[in-house]
Amino acid sequence: MCGIVGGVGKLDLRTYLLSGLKKLEYRGYDSAGICYTESGKTILSKVAGRVASLEEIVPENIHPTVGIAHTRWATHGQPNAQNAHPHQSQRKIFSIVHNGVIENFRPLAHQLKARGYSFNSETDTEVIADMLERFYLRSGSVIESIAQTMEALEGSYACAIMFKDEPERLYFMKKASPLLIGMSDGCMLLASDPVPMVDYTDRFIDVDDGDYGYLTPTQVKIFNGRVEIEPRFVHRNVDSFRSDLGDYPHYMIKEIEEIPGVVVRLIDNYFDGEHFTFNESMIETLRHTKKIHFLACGTSYYASKMGAKYFRPLGKEVLVSIASEWAYDPYDITGDTVFVLVSQSGETADLIRCQKIINDRDGISIAVTNTKGSTIERKATYSCLLYAGLEVAVASTKSYVAQVCFLALLFAALENEIGVVLDIDRVVDSIRNIISRKGEIEALAEDCKEVRDAFFVGRGYDYLASMEGALKLKEVSYVHAEAYPGGELKHGPIALIEPGTLVVGLVSDPEVSSSIRNNFEELRARKGRLVIFSTAAVANENDAFVANDVKPYLAPNVLVVAMQYFAYYVALAKGLPIDKPRNLAKSVTVE
Numbered sequence: 001m002c003g004i005v006g007g008v009g010k011l012d013l014r015t016y017l018l019s020g021l022k023k024l025e026y027r028g029y030d031s032a033g034i035c036y037t038e039s040g041k042t043i044l045s046k047v048a049g050r051v052a053s054l055e056e057i058v059p060e061n062i063h064p065t066v067g068i069a070h071t072r073w074a075t076h077g078q079p080n081a082q083n084a085h086p087h088q089s090q091r092k093i094f095s096i097v098h099n100g101v102i103e104n105f106r107p108l109a110h111q112l113k114a115r116g117y118s119f120n121s122e123t124d125t126e127v128i129a130d131m132l133e134r135f136y137l138r139s140g141s142v143i144e145s146i147a148q149t150m151e152a153l154e155g156s157y158a159c160a161i162m163f164k165d166e167p168e169r170l171y172f173m174k175k176a177s178p179l180l181i182g183m184s185d186g187c188m189l190l191a192s193d194p195v196p197m198v199d200y201t202d203r204f205i206d207v208d209d210g211d212y213g214y215l216t217p218t219q220v221k222i223f224n225g226r227v228e229i230e231p232r233f234v235h236r237n238v239d240s241f242r243s244d245l246g247d248y249p250h251y252m253i254k255e256i257e258e259i260p261g262v263v264v265r266l267i268d269n270y271f272d273g274e275h276f277t278f279n280e281s282m283i284e285t286l287r288h289t290k291k292i293h294f295l296a297c298g299t300s301y302y303a304s305k306m307g308a309k310y311f312r313p314l315g316k317e318v319l320v321s322i323a324s325e326w327a328y329d330p331y332d333i334t335g336d337t338v339f340v341l342v343s344q345s346g347e348t349a350d351l352i353r354c355q356k357i358i359n360d361r362d363g364i365s366i367a368v369t370n371t372k373g374s375t376i377e378r379k380a381t382y383s384c385l386l387y388a389g390l391e392v393a394v395a396s397t398k399s400y401v402a403q404v405c406f407l408a409l410l411f412a413a414l415e416n417e418i419g420v421v422l423d424i425d426r427v428v429d430s431i432r433n434i435i436s437r438k439g440e441i442e443a444l445a446e447d448c449k450e451v452r453d454a455f456f457v458g459r460g461y462d463y464l465a466s467m468e469g470a471l472k473l474k475e476v477s478y479v480h481a482e483a484y485p486g487g488e489l490k491h492g493p494i495a496l497i498e499p500g501t502l503v504v505g506l507v508s509d510p511e512v513s514s515s516i517r518n519n520f521e522e523l524r525a526r527k528g529r530l531v532i533f534s535t536a537a538v539a540n541e542n543d544a545f546v547a548n549d550v551k552p553y554l555a556p557n558v559l560v561v562a563m564q565y566f567a568y569y570v571a572l573a574k575g576l577p578i579d580k581p582r583n584l585a586k587s588v589t590v591e
């Protein structure tokens, strides 16, 4: 994971680097660091913790000519200042920031040790700095040393590199981890994504795998292998990368309350009032394929589970796999399968690995993502955007609802079922109603703030929603939460129910409501503490929260919003860092 920024030229680099890092904190936030050259001197500062702590120790009145900075999600070594980036080579001639993982760093470190190198950190990154130095001392050329280092490295990396004797040059290299170059007046910028750069430019280069090169204030040089590549800047609409909190205390609640607008926008983008407007060739491909195989991680995986259930009536085989599992056991790659890759960020490393496997075997893929220009979006056969707007809070909220509604619309397009659009319109109304009653959920959460364990229980669609509800609670509230299908409890998990154990029950589907109510009674008989979220058609008088009715296949979208509020308010009552929970990062760019 981790976020990197770099810049060279005429701009206030301190502001760009530090504000850029803050915008990248969603990629990791356990330590941070900066390195810059001023009056020919290289200055390095690193801290454990957030960018705000780094900001306190970087003097205000600096005027660097080149600089790099990093916010970290620890992969190798503890999150302390020593392991924080930038890292420097032994003779301090190279300073680098790195996003990715070097898989062969142990043998490389071994080789370097044999040549007299010693290490100041436990990271895989320091090895890159020393490899650059070693090759530079042999060749006398920075570009050559980068090319040779890339040949030696295995794994993923996006690196920004400073060389001590070149105060107006910023080097870079990239494989598998994202990296963008931005061009502004009299300066060139680098970052892991466009967000840090949107106040400076709307012209970008997506650096390709295998590319390396350097930036000067006015020039870009790119090489791949030993061949020079013509740099091509493309204009991007940067508005979709902006988001500010407005009057909200946290992005998570802001993004929950954006959901009705997100769903309306989604419908507008894929339905013109009479017809669905999906890419025709994609629809035909889906109609003719024998199998549809969803691949995703985390929340996007739970949304895919729901989508897969929608697709089953098509009479095709529909599979859903966790990307990190399928990547190491990639079955089912035949001409009969269309892969649907679902990802908010479009940059999740496990999914990118799946995509590479599919592309290497000429498979067909559809990317469903919220991020235009992301790796998944660019590399898929077909791509569909969610139009949910930038999601900043680490816990995914509006994207889940957008993903599920998107998959319902896609199914409807395949079946020419225009009625689905009306069904989704009712979802919008029901969610608006939940937003207007969030105080009720806050009161329930306040009562539950002391719990350490929770079980989320439902059947059918409600079980699928309860998986997402449990994930939200554990992520932001640090409550151990597990989801079970109601019928499965008696096969083991019910042994864990003690007097007072919190059970969040979901019931919206009339077909299973009597059986799930029986399961709730079994839990009550063991003195479990039930908090039941239901919809009006199947509500009981003791239910804790009753949402307005929608069609059962869409009800999870409504109940999930109530679950999102529940997780938010439990975390709020516990005083936790809601938008940036411990150990997590928004975009999981390492496997």
Ligand code: F6R
Binding pocket: 297, 298, 299, 300, 301, 342, 343, 344, 345, 346, 347, 348, 351, 394, 395, 396, 397, 471, 475, 586, 587, 588
């Ligand atoms: C949970 C959450 C994660 C992501 C997962 C996949 O709130 O945000 O579980 O859903 O890391 O990320 P994307 O969708 O960006 O591929």
